[in-house]
Amino acid sequence: MLFDKFQTMADFQAELAEQHVKPFGAVTEKILSATEGVVEGRNVILAGTNNYLGLSFDPRCIEASREAASRWGTGTTGSRLANGSFTEHQALEKEIAEFYGVDHAIVFSTGYAATMGMCSTLAGPGDTILLDADSHASIYAGVKLSGADIIRFKHNNPEDLAKRLRRLGDRAGQALIIAEGIYSMLGDVAPLQEIAAVKREYGGYLFLDEAHSMGALGETGRGAAQAAGVEADVDFFAGTFSKSLGAIGGFCVSQHAELEAIRFCINAYIFTASSAPSIIASTRAALRIIQEEPQLRQQLWDNAHRLYDGLKALDLPVGPTASPVVAVEMEDRKATIECWKALMAAGVYVNLVIPPASPSTNFLLRNSISAAHTSEQIDTIIAAYSDLIATGLITPTSKAT
Ligand code: PMP
Numbered sequence: 001m002l003f004d005k006f007q008t009m010a011d012f013q014a015e016l017a018e019q020h021v022k023p024f025g026a027v028t029e030k031i032l033s034a035t036e037g038v039v040e041g042r043n044v045i046l047a048g049t050n051n052y053l054g055l056s057f058d059p060r061c062i063e064a065s066r067e068a069a070s071r072w073g074t075g076t077t078g079s080r081l082a083n084g085s086f087t088e089h090q091a092l093e094k095e096i097a098e099f100y101g102v103d104h105a106i107v108f109s110t111g112y113a114a115t116m117g118m119c120s121t122l123a124g125p126g127d128t129i130l131l132d133a134d135s136h137a138s139i140y141a142g143v144k145l146s147g148a149d150i151i152r153f154k155h156n157n158p159e160d161l162a163k164r165l166r167r168l169g170d171r172a173g174q175a176l177i178i179a180e181g182i183y184s185m186l187g188d189v190a191p192l193q194e195i196a197a198v199k200r201e202y203g204g205y206l207f208l209d210e211a212h213s214m215g216a217l218g219e220t221g222r223g224a225a226q227a228a229g230v231e232a233d234v235d236f237f238a239g240t241f242s243k244s245l246g247a248i249g250g251f252c253v254s255q256h257a258e259l260e261a262i263r264f265c266i267n268a269y270i271f272t273a274s275s276a277p278s279i280i281a282s283t284r285a286a287l288r289i290i291q292e293e294p295q296l297r298q299q300l301w302d303n304a305h306r307l308y309d310g311l312k313a314l315d316l317p318v319g320p321t322a323s324p325v326v327a328v329e330m331e332d333r334k335a336t337i338e339c340w341k342a343l344m345a346a347g348v349y350v351n352l353v354i355p356p357a358s359p360s361t362n363f364l365l366r367n368s369i370s371a372a373h374t375s376e377q378i379d380t381i382i383a384a385y386s387d388l389i390a391t392g393l394i395t396p397t398s399k400a401t
Contacts, residue, residue, distance in 0.1 A: 021341045023352035033057055034246075034372040039349050045377045047367045048351035050184075052216050052324050053296045054372025055289060056246035061282040068281030076274045081264070084274030092280050095287055096251050100222055100237055104259035106252050108268065109275050111240025112138040114250025115209050117268030118238055120145035122207065123176045130164055131178040132156065132190070134359040136209065139178055148176070155359065156183075158194035165202035173203030181213030181224030185359055185366060187325030189213070189224055196233035205235040215244025216324050221290045221297055241279070245286040249275045299371040300324055303378060307369050310382035314389060315396035327353070328365040328385070330394070336363035339393050346384035 016022065022040060030038040034054035035046050055061055068088065076084035089107055097105035108114040119142025123129045127148040131139060134155040143150050154160040165172040177199060179190045192208075199206050210223035218226030223239070225231045235256060241249035252259070263269060275283075290296065301322075308322035317329045330336040333354065340352040343365070353364035367381065388394040 016337070019337060019341070021337055021344075023337065023340050026349070031057075035370055035374075035377060037349070040344070042344060042347065044344065044347050044349040045373075045380060047348055047369070047373075047381050049370065050212065050243035050368055051246055051370050051372070052212075052244045052300055052368070053246070053286075053290060054370045055244070055286045055296075057372075058246065058286065058289060060289065061246060061285045064285040065278040065282040069276075069278040072277035074278070075276045078274070079270055079272055080274045081270045086274075086277055086280075088277045088280040088284075089274055092284050092287075093251075095284060097253050099220075099287060099291065100253045101231075102237075102253050102255045104254050104257065106259065106263050106266075106269065107275070107280070108250040108252070109272050110248060111211055111238075111242055111250035113268040113272060114238050114240065114252055115139050115211070116142040116145070117266040118207065118236060118252050118262075119143050119176075119178060120268070121262060121266045122146075122205070122236070123148035128168060128171055128175040129178060130161060130175055130204070132180065134180075134183055134185070135178060136180065136184060136211070137357075139180075139209065143178070156188060156190055158191055158198050161195060162198045162202065165198065165204065168202075175204040176207060177204045178207045178209070181208060181210040181217060182323060182325065183359070184212050184325065185353060185357070185364060186319050186327050186329075187212075187323030188319055188321070189217070189227075189323070192225055192228035192230050196228070196230035199233055206233055207236040207238065208234045210237055210239040212243060212325065214239040215290050216297065216300060219294075221294070241283045241286075244290065245283050247279050247283045247286065249279055249283055296371045300369065303369045303371060303373050303375075306375065306378045307367060307381060310378065311367075311385055314382070314386055315398050316385060316389075316394070317397045324369050326367045326369065328367070328394075329360075330363040330365060333363055335393065336365065339365055339388050342388055342391070342393055343384050346380075346387060348381050348384045 026040050028037045028039050034057040078084035093105040093107050115138040123146045125147040129143050129148045130151045133152040213223040215221045217224050225234045236254045238252045241247045304324045305322045308326050311318050351366035353366050358364045
């Protein structure tokens with residue numbers, strides 16, 4: 001039967017309904033601020049958004065958006081190639097290229113379209129792509145579409161990348177290497193100095209998805225490559241406007257002039273409507289703010305450390321270093337769902353992540369922090385986890401069998 005493959009998901013949905021939990025697609029009825037909302041009838045602290053700098057509620061972004069909607073209307077009703085390229089889109093492309101200190105930029109309607117579109121187009125049949133095994137679904141979708149030979153290297157493992165490039169011999173110089181800055185599920189950062197060194201030794205082109213690291217890392221917020229001092233080794237930077245910039249949309253920037261030709265070969269650019277000008281306007285405002293207010297980035301990291309240190313002090317299985325994403329790894333699905341439910345009851349809304357969205361076979365309670373969270377809110381989140389331990393729903397690492 002055509003639908004047989006969906007039975008596992010249907011069974012899982014039934015299990016969740018039986019337990020009266022809705023971890024996927026829980027409906028937010030009201031947004032009170034960048035960090036608070038009413039979800040499924042409860043007032044909750046939003047601890048699972050990617051609103052890293054809290055800009056979704058910045059009055060300057062809202063005003064820019066409002067003004068653009070009045071001036072340009074609600075949508076472009078066409079693709080960039082047809083009738084959807086407005087001066088707003090061009091202005092943002094110029095500004096994002098300037099922000100990265102390069103000459104070429106493409107703005108896409110979503111981050112997914114940016115990574116999927118670029119990865120499906122940059123390499124084609126006869127080419128080779130080497131991608132980090134924990135790459136985002138949009139990267140996997142893109143490389144699959146590309147028709148190129150696909151080789152996965154072990155997550156964040158430059159030695160494995162080097163080994164696989166070495167095996168390619170002469171073809172290594174033409175290969176496309178794909179990595180991310182901060183990885184979205186565990187919050188770990190790619191070892192970019194080592195990856196760049198491997199690229200320098202064997203050749204190839206480096207494509208870096210800075211979706212979670214733009215705005216969060218680097219002296220001016222350009223991301224993980226800037227923080228690692230290896231921007232010159234990156235051929236293509238991709239990212240999204242839906243996280244630190246608080247809107248929606250995506251981009252790719254590059255110093256390669258070929259990007260202008262590539263633009264017209266990307267189906268995810270050509271055959272989809274361009275972003276509404278109101279979205280572009282708020283993104284432009286947010287891009288200005290992240291450059292003018294580095295203190296937001298400092299606040300994000302102060303908050304990230306507060307949450308990470310608090311959860312680590314509870315002896316919970318969190319990652320090796322503090323990050324704007326702090327994930328608690330769980331082994332048991334039922335227990336993870338129970339924890340999610342209890343956190344909601346305590347007024348804390350986090351992401352429940354199940355394989356294959358989580359990188360291993362583990363389940364995750366994924367917390368993401370914002371510069372807009374107050375210390376009190378972070379302490380409430382930590383206290384909610386402490387209660388999970390007190391009620392036996394979660395076992396601290398040292399007591400795990
Ligand atoms: N790349 C990565 C690494 C992501 O985590 C995401 C979204 N979670 C995307 C791309 C897609 O971005 P968007 O949600 O803005 O479409």
